[in-house]
Amino acid sequence: MHLICEVEEIFEVNGVGCVICPGIPHDFPHPVRSSVALVIETPMGDRIETTLQNLMWVRGGKQRLHDPFSIAGDIQKTDIPLGSRVFLLHGSKT
Template sequence: MQFLFEIEDVFDIGGRGCVLVPGVPYAFGQDVKTGAQLLIETPQGTQVRTNIVAFEMINRGRPMVHAPFSLPRAVAKSSLPVGSKVYLLGSADV
């Protein structure tokens, strides 16, 4: 399990699902692709296991050094509070 980022914002896009920002750092050092398995741990200790559905293009008005991505529609924005930590799971973690 590898730490990716701490959630700064979540956008709920109708018909697509939630998009997590900032996203996977471009300098992460390994390829992260759609379908990658994630563990999200909230500040309260709740864990959400999910996967990346798609990488999204977001214009935040400044150069980005991360790739935001969306989650399955079944994952509710309310279960993804700001400050939650996002981890990439390896095959041994799944």
């Protein structure tokens, strides 16, 4: 598994689902696109398997070093506490 980020903020967008921030670093060494397998490990030790749905492009403000992304719609904001770690599942097809 490859660590993508630690969840600093998560919010829900109607029609999109949960969006995780900060997101994928621009210098992440592995290609990431829609439908790749992700694993989210919560601070309590729970493990959530999901998929990346969409990269979110944020315009305006200061230059960003990460791209937030949405995850599968069956995951709720309350399922993912701040501080959870998001991993790209090793061997996921990209």
